[in-house]
Amino acid sequence: MQKIYLSVFLFLFSFQIFSQENMIDGVIAVVGDNAILRSEIEQQYQQALSEGVTFPGDIKCHIFEQALIQSLMLNQADLDSIEVSQNEIVKQVDARINYMIQQIGDKEKLEEYFNKSLIQIKREMMETVKKQMLAQRVQSEITKDVKVTPSEIRGFYKKMPEDSLPMVPTQYELNQIVIYPRVEQSEIDRVKKQLREFQKEINEGRDFATLAVLYSEDPGSAARGGDLGWMSRSQLVPEFASVAFNLTDKNKVSKIVETEFGYHIIQLIDRKGDRINVRHILLKPKISDEARKEALSRLDSIRTFILEGKLSFEEAALRFSMDKDTRANGGIMVNPKTGDTKFEISDIPPQINRAIAGLQPGDISKPFRMMDERKGKETYRIVKLKSKTPPHRANLREDYQLLKGMLENKKRKEAVDKWIVEKQRTTYITIDKKWLTCDFEYKGWVK
Numbered sequence: 001m002q003k004i005y006l007s008v009f010l011f012l013f014s015f016q017i018f019s020q021e022n023m024i025d026g027v028i029a030v031v032g033d034n035a036i037l038r039s040e041i042e043q044q045y046q047q048a049l050s051e052g053v054t055f056p057g058d059i060k061c062h063i064f065e066q067a068l069i070q071s072l073m074l075n076q077a078d079l080d081s082i083e084v085s086q087n088e089i090v091k092q093v094d095a096r097i098n099y100m101i102q103q104i105g106d107k108e109k110l111e112e113y114f115n116k117s118l119i120q121i122k123r124e125m126m127e128t129v130k131k132q133m134l135a136q137r138v139q140s141e142i143t144k145d146v147k148v149t150p151s152e153i154r155g156f157y158k159k160m161p162e163d164s165l166p167m168v169p170t171q172y173e174l175n176q177i178v179i180y181p182r183v184e185q186s187e188i189d190r191v192k193k194q195l196r197e198f199q200k201e202i203n204e205g206r207d208f209a210t211l212a213v214l215y216s217e218d219p220g221s222a223a224r225g226g227d228l229g230w231m232s233r234s235q236l237v238p239e240f241a242s243v244a245f246n247l248t249d250k251n252k253v254s255k256i257v258e259t260e261f262g263y264h265i266i267q268l269i270d271r272k273g274d275r276i277n278v279r280h281i282l283l284k285p286k287i288s289d290e291a292r293k294e295a296l297s298r299l300d301s302i303r304t305f306i307l308e309g310k311l312s313f314e315e316a317a318l319r320f321s322m323d324k325d326t327r328a329n330g331g332i333m334v335n336p337k338t339g340d341t342k343f344e345i346s347d348i349p350p351q352i353n354r355a356i357a358g359l360q361p362g363d364i365s366k367p368f369r370m371m372d373e374r375k376g377k378e379t380y381r382i383v384k385l386k387s388k389t390p391p392h393r394a395n396l397r398e399d400y401q402l403l404k405g406m407l408e409n410k411k412r413k414e415a416v417d418k419w420i421v422e423k424q425r426t427t428y429i430t431i432d433k434k435w436l437t438c439d440f441e442y443k444g445w446v447k
Contacts (some may be wrong), residue, residue, distance in 0.1 A: 020229040021177060028432040029249045032075030036067050061438035068431075068445055073138040074131060075216065079431050080141070084133045087229030093125050094220070142419045143412040148404060156407045157159060157396050168402065171342040175313055175331035175350065178301055178323035178379050181291040191263050191283045192256055198281060199253045199265060208253070208267045208279060217262065218282040226279035226379055227269065236441070240264060244278050261375050287378050292369075295380040299367035303382050306364060312363065315382045323379075332386070340401040342389070359385040420444075 029036040046056075046127045055062050076082075097110075097118070103109050107118055114121050148156075157207035193243050198215070202208050209225025216222040239259045247254060254266040262284035271275040302320055306313050314330030326334075334345050334409045345353065345393040355365040362408030365383045394402055437447060 002236060009183065028433075028435055029064075029070035029071070030428070030430050031068055032429075033078065034074050036064075036071060041067060041187055048065050052275040061435075064435060064438060065440050065445070066440070068429075069420060069442075070131060070135045072133040072420065072427060075427060076136040076423065078294075080138075082137050083135060084137070085230055086131060087224075087227060089126055089130050089133065091128050091220070091229055093122050094223070096129070097122060098219075139416060146408060146411045146415055148407045149348060150229065150409065152298050153400065153404050153407055156410075157403050157445050162393065166402070166406075167342050167391060168380065168389075168394050168399055169391050171344060171389040172332045172348065172353070172356070173341050174343065174348070175304060175317060175357070175384040176319045176323065176326060176352075177299065177313070177317050177331055177382050178326070178334055179295045179320070179381070180286045180322045180379055181295040183285045184288055187285040187297070188263075192283050194244050195263060195265050195281065195283060196257050197363070202253050202267070203366065209282070212281045217282040217284050217376070218280070221280070222295070224279075226267075228278055228280065230272070230275045230277050237261070240266070240280075245269070245277060247276075247278070251301055261377070284376065292378075292380075296367045296369075299382050300341050303364055303367065325377060331384070338401060338405070342401075352381075355381075355383055356385050361385055361388050417442075 020344045026038050027235065028038050028041070041060065041064050044067075047058050049058055053059065055096065088182055100108055100112055104113060110119055110120045110121070116124075125246070130348075159164075194215075198211050199204075201211065209227070212222055216226050218226070223230055229269070233245060236244060237259045240257055243254050243257045243267050247266065250270070251267050252267070256265075257264045257266065262282050264280045264282050266278050266280045269279055271277070298320075303318050305311055306316055317327050317331030321331055326332060332341055332342070334341055335347055337347055348356075351370040353366060356363075359365065363385050365381075365385075367380055367382050370379050370381055371377070381390030389398060392398070420442055421444055424442060429447065431445060
């Protein structure tokens with residue numbers, strides 16, 4: 001769900017850590033039980049300046065008001081006993097750190113940029129991330145009942161002046177056929193043998209978490225000793241969940257579990273009602289060069305059948321594609337950002353972008369290699385450019401999902417606006433007089 005008050009969470013990924021040395025600090029506002037420090041606003045202001053962020057009006061006042069809104073939501077989180085676990089915070093911090101490393105190049109460059117070790121950067125992000133996550137959860141509660149009907153979407157579109165309709169850039173619809181290279185039995189046997197050795201070592205007293213750090217191939221959890229955090233059954237793939245939820249002894253190691261990600265062993269950390277906290281070690285069988293050649297050859301043959309008219313791309317996807325999410329609908333790809341089948345060029349993975357360069361609607365790419373980032377698995381694909389829509393003003397026929405999202409966001413903003421005004425009346429708020437000259441969007445901050 002797209003968040004309304006994006007500036008409440010201004011530095012979601014490009015988080016900057018500024019030294020507070022030589023900065024005269026102090027409380028400049030109190031909202032409920034939450035104090036806002038001058039240093040917090042200065043940090044975000046300096047970050048905004050360094051990134052060239054612009055805002056109509058006084059940007060420092062805008063940042064301050066967003067901090068007031070966040071504090072109002074944090075106060076509500078306390079009242080409603082809304083919590084985020086330490087594991088959830090660590091996961092979010094890790095995700096943001098990984099994103100920054102991807103953007104800047106490597107871990108060493110990131111440490112050089114901040115002039116801090118990676119551990120220090122993570123530690124200093126923890127409280128900021130916790131506040132952001134709590135505020136996001138409160139906002140989700142406020143807007144959880146927002147729904148729009150088809151008739152409301154049509155009415156919204158008809159009332160919107162034509163020059164207010166957004167320009168939609170070139171959009172693409174894509175079909176894919178995905179092949180996973182064959183895994184040789186000897187490689188599966190090697191992985192299982194290694195996991196059995198781990199089971200034996202753990203049963204003899206070796207620490208599971210240490211082995212996970214050293215050997216697990218799950219990049220998301222290995223550094224945390226394989227800890228996956230609190231999960232419900234629906235958040236885990238069925239094969240993994242079936243074994244994990246049957247664990248009762250915290251010291252016992254599960255049998256070897258095969259999933260789409262590879263092979264696992266699992267250890268129970270704790271259980272609360274219908275949620276569990278487990279750690280695991282994941283090993284992935286390696287793919288041979290011969291298997292890679294076979295996958296490419298198979299896709300090349302499938303492509304030839306389609307080009308010769310022996311079967312359609314959609315029929316071939318249903319018969320041959322190994323991607324369970326797309327094969328049943330003829331290989332049509334869904335944009336994870338929007339839930340729609342249309343992609344802007346920036347939303348298409350780079351490998352697919354390169355493969356479809358120069359294609360016309362109806363053309364099929366040559367076979368190419370692509371990593372499945374979610375599963376961390378090597379795949380081979382062919383992609384059909386199903387359609388290419390030129391830039392245009394949004395319209396109801398081609399851009400229904402876009403208009404639906406716009407109306408939902410409008411109604412979410414109205415719900416949050418109403419909530420803020422109501423909470424301003426009933427929450428203790430005091431603001432340093434030096435900040436009272438700010439032209440706030442919500443006038444109720446000043447009692």
